[in-house]
């Protein structure tokens with residue numbers, strides 16, 4: 001392949017402030033991560049047992065300039081080197097989103113470079129290409145986070161079909177609520193993941209909600225089943241309950257993802273979103289795919305949880321596909337994934 005050594009890579013600054021992580025990253029040509037800084041507000045929200053929107057917005061405001069500066073320093077570049085700036089403009093918390101969107105627009109205005117508003121869910125989907133630029137659709141992707149749980153068939157890069165989603169709680173929300181009930185702290189996913197390694201996943205047979213019932217999910221009944229079980233069996237070991245709850249979630253998520261892949265003729269299964277950092281889910285999806293002569297592609301945990309590298313990469317992709325976003329476009333807390341058909 002002949003490469004043009006004089007070509008300057010297109011550097012995109014990505015900004016993510018949709019929930020409780022203040023993140024900034026510099027990504028070259030939508031592929032190469034020069035820097036990715038994530039400042040978590042977990043400590044600020046932990047004593048409330050969940051994200052407090054007002055506290056999140058205020059913290060983003062205090063952190064955004066420092067995090068952006070750190071991303072530039074680590075990438076070894078300056079505002080003047082940027083080709084474009086991208087920010088997550090939804091879905092997410094209104095006040096939190098506005099901080100990132102406003103910061104990105106300020107950079108775009110001052111430097112006369114394009115601004116791109118990025119859909120958070122699309123960014124989770126596109127994160128896979130950062131680790132694996134040759135990923136070939138069709139793909140069956142499970143996005144499981146604190147706010148969403150959905151199976152998306154990626155027909156081509158940028159072309160999505162949602163085949164199933166949660167009818168109530170998101171998978172991450174279920175992890176967080178169960179962890180809180182079990183006294184494991186916040187955020188719950190990593191806490192359950194850790195304690196489950198010491199428990200028996202077969203100790204309690206919790207229900208598999210909506211199993212065999214298409215590709216939609218339901219997790220609120222499962223959470224209630226855990227509460228009822230613990231109330232009836234106060235002597236039960238927390239590690240066993242956590243491992244058994246996690247087993248039910250992993251079972252439902254992985255089985256439905258494989259079935260959707262078969263249905264769509266997708267040879268590759270992909271995970272995204274914070275819950276995709278779960279070790280049990282990662283090994284189960286890997287095993288199921290291998291047994292079915294399919295491939296599992298699992299981005300590293302830091303690319304699964306919220307980060308700005310996925311925003312910068314998706315911003316670069318969308319800039320080339322659709323052009324810049326007008327500066328009078330705001331943030332959309334209820335933004336949905338753009339789908340085909």
Ligand code: KG4
Pocket residue numbers: 019144145146147148171172173175176187188189190193273274275276277278279304305306
């Ligand atoms: O994608 P993400 O970082 O933020 C949202 O867009 O919501 O996902 C956060 C969610 C939280 O509910 C957190 O408990 C869950 O992902 N999570 C996990 C793990 N790491 C994060 N859930 C299960 N196991 C984990 N290791």
Ligand code: ZN
Pocket residue numbers: 120124145146273274305306
């Ligand atoms: Zn997310």
